[in-house]
Amino acid sequence: MRTVIAVSNQKGGVAKTTTCVSLGAAMVERGFEVLAVDLDPQANLSLALGLPVNGLRRGAADVLLGNLSAVSVSRATAIAGLDVLPANSAMHLVERFLTVRQDYEYTLRSALAAAHTFEIVLVDCPPSTGAIPYTALTAANMLLIPTQCEYFSTHGLGEVLDLVRRVRARTNPQLSYRIVVTMFDRGNRVHRGILDQLRGAFGAAVLDTTIDIDPKLRESQVFGQPITSYAPSSRAAQQYRALADELSVYVRRE
Amino acid sequence: MRTVIAVSNQKGGVAKTTTCVSLGAAMVERGFEVLAVDLDPQANLSLALGLPVNGLRRGAADVLLGNLSAVSVSRATAIAGLDVLPANSAMHLVERFLTVRQDYEYTLRSALAAAHTFEIVLVDCPPSTGAIPYTALTAANMLLIPTQCEYFSTHGLGEVLDLVRRVRARTNPQLSYRIVVTMFDRGNRVHRGILDQLRGAFGAAVLDTTIDIDPKLRESQVFGQPITSYAPSSRAAQQYRALADELSVYVRRE
Ligand SMILES: Nc1ncnc2c1ncn2[C@@H]1O[C@H](COP(=O)(O)OP(=O)(O)OP(=O)(O)O)[C@@H](O)[C@H]1O
Ligand SMILES: Nc1ncnc2c1ncn2[C@@H]1O[C@H](COP(=O)(O)OP(=O)(O)OP(=O)(O)O)[C@@H](O)[C@H]1O
Ligand SMILES: [Mg+2]
């Protein structure tokens, strides 16, 4: 069995990509075979895993708009056990052209159907609620929603959950969701106040693990390495490992 | 004469909305009549200016998809001299349906044509390079690109400038652009290093004013007030005033 986790939030800059890379690397440390899928035209996930994004011939756009399988387009990264399905530049066309296909929502789910070698698939989404997040949520067992404890981020959560309701009603009744707080500043009273509000409003859907602000994450991205190998004993590496532990109860092992 | 400034960057969370609100309020302090246009389905600009975003009947979607003029849908805010064209919930449909219209790129430009009472129009865009930013750049005299001094943000600047080139070639040859560094952490060596690289790569296109990290900005948003009235003597208020001064040389007065 395989667990697909979509990482999505319409709000920009909440650490969707950072969470995909860091969580993926932490899951590999725990012995899982992981595929990270980059569905964002910005191709930040591919960049963070050290891929030369500009000349990529084959990528996620060929899987979503063409008929290539996910496995045929994926490639290894410098981290053994962590493969990536990179975003290529044609990804900019996907949002507009995917919707003309009949049952476009199921495109990613069918493309992943043959990817049996991976126990976990993490899907990085662009900051929107359009066709790309829709196909990712249709393919997912769980939606992981990174959010900052800031006014705009938390205000937008309602719309993300509207999307979850629509996907559950139409294409994926089993979809669950969890919220993870990122870039948390323990010394900031707005952050502490909003975290309390989040736990009050969303209860157990808010994961126990929070990811604090850690400048080492920024540095790791310049070097194209996940935080667990760039700075293995940093606070961010420890917290993303704790996140992997917390989520691994949801990963189904045969 | 009127100056239209589009605030856009595909990268999420780089302070596009924060810059629109703060710069707008600082321009009003300098005596300009300002209209802030919210083209983001998240409606964060409308929220930051204290509007009740749920339940808005008329908004930017009616201007872009319907045929309402910008003036008929704009409304006053708590700041005299700063009006807002709010985003309503139908904004989620605009990205997909705008492109079916003939010459859709000119939609915002024609909608703003009659808005003569405003000397400055600031347009907040969603984090993408699709139809909505395209119509905003077609209507604009200048594109203001907020960027953080971080790897993903600066890596994405090339694609934003690709969009500028396409818009210049097809619909708006006069379009200029400037880059403003936001959420700058003077104590962080990755930030300082990337700022030097930006100035090296983009020269005079990078504005002199940088906006430092200032927690007062987060607080101001919770209270639905621009920083210049919430915390008039804060560092962020001073820096956004300096940005208004730097940009006002580009604002054409009759
Ligand atoms: N815990 C953290 N501490 C410090 N910086 C962080 C942390 N998490 C992420 N960042 C930085 O914040 C920025 C935003 O993160 P990231 O790009 O992963 O967000 P995103 O949600 O994927 O953005 P987008 O909406 O553009 O896809 C990046 O420059 C990243 O390096
Ligand atoms: N100078 C600053 N200091 C501290 N926090 C800031 C600063 N500028 C913006 N922020 C905070 O950073 C977050 C991102 O800013 P904002 O929402 O304006 O970015 P955006 O580019 O409009 O995001 P999106 O891509 O989702 O539209 C907000 O929560 C805001 O309060
Ligand atoms: Mg991202």
Ligand SMILES: [Mg+2]
């Ligand atoms: Mg915004």
